[in-house]
Amino acid sequence: MTLSNLLIAIDAGGTKCHAILYDTAQQKTLAQVKTGSANLASNYSSALSNIQQACTDVLKQVGLTDSNLAKLAVYAGLAGVNFPQIAKKLSQWQHPFKSFGFTTDLHLACYGAHQNSQGNVIIVGTGSCGIAISKTKSVVLGGYGHKLGDQASGAWIGQQAVQVSLLTLDGLLKPNVLTQAICNVSQINSPAELSQYWHTANPAQFSELADIVFSCAQQQDEQAILIINQAARYIEQLFNQLLKTQAGPTCIVGGISKRITPWLSQSVKTQLSEAQTEPVYGALTLYQNPALCLN
Template sequence: MTAAEPAGGPGRGPSDGSAGTGCSAWVLGADSGGSGLRVALARVAPADAAPPDADAGPAPVAAGTVVSSEPVRTGPGGIDAEHMLSRLVPAARTLLTDAGAQADGLSAVCVGAAGMATLGEGLRAALPGALAAEFGPVRVALAADAVTAYAGALGESPGAVVAGGTGLIAMGTDLRAWQRADGWGHLLGDCGGGAWIGQAGLQAAMRDFDGREGGSRALRERAEARFDAPPDKLPGLLYPRTDRPAVLASFAPDVAACAAEEDPVAAGIMRAAAREAAMAAEAVCPSAQGAEVALTGGLFRTGAPLLEPLRAELGRRLPHARVVAAEGGPLDGALLVAARLAEGTLRLPPDDALLSVS
């Protein structure tokens, strides 16, 4: 693990990582997923610093971040709590030491993790007690990474967030309950996500190789260049891989590039992906006028071939909602949830699987 420079998103407070005069509580946020573990520390107002009915302050800015590219292990019992603690606790101690804070100065922790909803039982059982033993009394929130992505993108406003990367999931809330759509993995769903787009593009490449209707020569040439092999060798390259979703998703930028070059098959794939993402947002977005919708994740860096049809679909399906830019990412969201726990002002709804608080 290595300590990184202080970081923060737009509109998230002073760049020095402080939360203003009189702040004395430290909070920890963590984002755990397939690309590794990121842990950040921030300083916020303690729960007794403001009247109970006061509005929550701005989201905190990280005073420091520790990043590891090694993912937390997942086994038959779910996310490995011991492995998570072996990474999280040293990172927290490093950050507290670098900030000149005492170990018992930690007030709240939020861990956002991929798979928390279905594989997080061990974490929910072990982490609160273990963190209390290490750092003294500390509030703990354990969240699905889609929830921290929501908090990072929209804060505590009602609305919907579509998180797109290798997969795709939409989360929505009216601040009373959570609604989820998709995020079921590349075999059962993740429709419109990177693996879905990449698979559709490779199928079009194979159609062209076979001479079947619906094929694309441009996608076939891109596939040959991407995998350095002719199409008939792709099954042997792809099927034995244990990281097939990521391999499929690696072809999504090629599909977007072909769409930008006006290949009709590729453009059709991107329009279909946009429809899927918009349907997921529609399924979870609150019906109240002015609800906000944000897009977050690397998928949306594919640019206009996806974003233009997606914005059109959202406008058609959710005319009452307002599409806004995401303010931050999942690590920002984890810090926000931890800060609100420390302040006693958390408005996002608790949920046994998606956002458990102790």
């Protein structure tokens, strides 16, 4: 194992930070780890801490210490750097690595899905958005956060479930399985207390409720089905708009992609392509094409 041949690749999103140690000479992954949420726009300092922890932990797996970080290049796709002020702030970060190149987690997912610097991809994880990358430009749709958009994201789905629960507890909707499930996981049955409990929740916390919504939808709960169908229709809108921007293979990736895909129309499902690799491997495209880095 020669240090000069090693790099650390990172995919940092709203729920987790995925890091791999990659040997470019052997074209082989030597180790990988996952740490906590790393959305720089939601919590900048915590995200940086989890990114650095992931780098330290992945080195430990092969018997290296964090003192070796200064000898390694790091390439990353990061949630939050789609906001210009966050990207500017990160560009000025005094990082501990030999070199540090980054782009958005959306670009990284696209590079990984197509093993190329071009293509279309829709991400549905803690957040949701779409991107079409060509030789001359990239067009991003969505990615505004669950408060303003991300209508197919885990965070948005979870937030909608809490809203339904509050309406139900107020007597504005008939009793439903979804509300009971949300009250059970929150251990709260009062609308005022439930509102207070979720009022300051972050995207990752809301996203943890998405599995409950899918489970309730499978039980034919009307409110859960309405939420999932709305998310699915939004994905279809993204898909069609991406194809208008650029024809070609389109992949859907992310933490809830496998759960939401069955809810898409048959015409969209038959047009989707399989992602070639996980998003983290999109960092290899950055390594091969440093000009793609935002910094």
